[in-house]
Amino acid sequence: MNLLFTSSGRRTQLIKYFKQELGNEGRIIVADYNSTAPTLYIADKGYIVSSIDNSNYLNEIKEICTKEDITGIIATIDPELSLLAKEKEEFNNLGVQVIISDYDIVEMCFDKYSMFEFLKNNGFNTPKTYANLDDFTKALYRNKIDFPVFVKPRKGSSSIGINKVSTLEELKILMKYNTDLIVQQYMQGQEYGVDLYVDIISKDVISIFLKKKLSMRGGETDKAVSVKNDKLFNMILDFIKKLKVVGPVDIDVFEIDGEFYISEVNPRFGGGYLIAYECGENFPKYILNNLKGIINTSHIGKYEEDIYMMRHDIVTIKKRCELLQ
């Protein structure tokens, strides 16, 4: 059984976990448009492909699937999820399972305002969010929101383009010169990262891993510690009954005065998933099981608390002539 990771980038540690889990059962293939993506040199085989906005991109991925006898595709960056989710059936016809939630769900998760509405309509706590300056100003005058606020792209990844804004004057300028921004309540509280796995066959949540975020770097969790919390476990279980995601999902949550607020949902491996694996929440194994037709059994809350993760850098060095073309 061979797996393909698209836009694999710098996720070398995730690739290593999959290689470890797969053992001699198959090969890990990766594709990236950039010849300096370090995963290209760690996988069993790396392919340089076009950028995801190139019209030939999907054909190139399909060609790799056929050539390498791929069973499952895993995508790790937000802009690619919708692209592949839309083509699920076509990949299925090639005998390839795309490990991504359905297109409509992926699109909603990527659109922060749509997700806010979904959360609100289903009764979940979430930071107050405004799609435009008018709506925000009205709420401000009715004392429903106050500064500081976060201004961020309605559709955006990691921490790109996120600003903390303290005055209406600043906010007006920012919204004037940048389109498609949303205004969000500034959450001052403990941030949690939730890594969960929804079985692709049974659609049941079989793993929920909670980590307190201790520090961030480039929009990703740099340091974290494993924790357990029944209230949050139950909230996530309720939430996933409403949101029909499958596979690995990453959710950001704030805790303020004992209440949990869901702030973001990414239907893919989170950058901070590494600690969950190290604590025994083995999503690579769950994926391999699902691809073999095996239903995973629930494993919720079985990990150890008080395990600390610290990320740091290593380097891969290559001569120009050793780079993939």
Add this chain to the structure above:
Amino acid sequence: MNLLFTSSGRRTQLIKYFKQELGNEGRIIVADYNSTAPTLYIADKGYIVSSIDNSNYLNEIKEICTKEDITGIIATIDPELSLLAKEKEEFNNLGVQVIISDYDIVEMCFDKYSMFEFLKNNGFNTPKTYANLDDFTKALYRNKIDFPVFVKPRKGSSSIGINKVSTLEELKILMKYNTDLIVQQYMQGQEYGVDLYVDIISKDVISIFLKKKLSMRGGETDKAVSVKNDKLFNMILDFIKKLKVVGPVDIDVFEIDGEFYISEVNPRFGGGYLIAYECGENFPKYILNNLKGIINTSHIGKYEEDIYMMRHDIVTIKKRCELLQ
């Protein structure tokens, strides 16, 4: 011979290079205020100390020096350089050499406007820089500068607080709500990182390593390729005749239409030094030589071109009970 790294943080790869170079000749000791600094678990011994703005901090460092029989101290974060540079003599009296340039030089490097004036007065190309809104506005009306511009803290590290600004309206707001900002010409060109070593005994530049920056992450060079350029080598040699730095230095340079502009000078190991080491520019060895009283001989331009560096993450995992106290 034992070395102490202060505020060692996440520089695990640098620590590993020093351990490799030192071999059985001595031990690498590190100190950090944060028990989740990954270097604490990679060095021969790690100490948890107070934060650098605590009045007892220097005493704690001195105690470690005595207890561990330290020969040399290496600091890797900007705010600490001045602190230790000021105490050089006192450390010398304890038999400890602080591998940092003199206090005045360090202070000037950390103050982006002072460095701009120094560069301009000595005839080096550098981005146009304005210490306040008035000076900038005057220059704008005389057509000496145009938007976009960079707004950044006069004294600041990495990319914290740096904004690209496209209109006077935005700029006025930003400068109104934030003190101590400077306005800098937006440089659109190829960025280079220069890692150089000035022999602490002879004061001669003995190594200059040039890398083209290919991508950045969290204000540090994430991907780079080694290059050589005689014009830039000579410019750096001229510059260091004027600026009396010693030890490892990291300089940021832009190339626009074949001209080089010095934009920043950090009198310490740069975050992207790793590629220089991998290409044979062995600063750990130069430091050990200097500490032994050996003068290093020039090694300029002896490295290989077209070597690519790609950084990526690994994780260190510890139980709470395994964390240093």
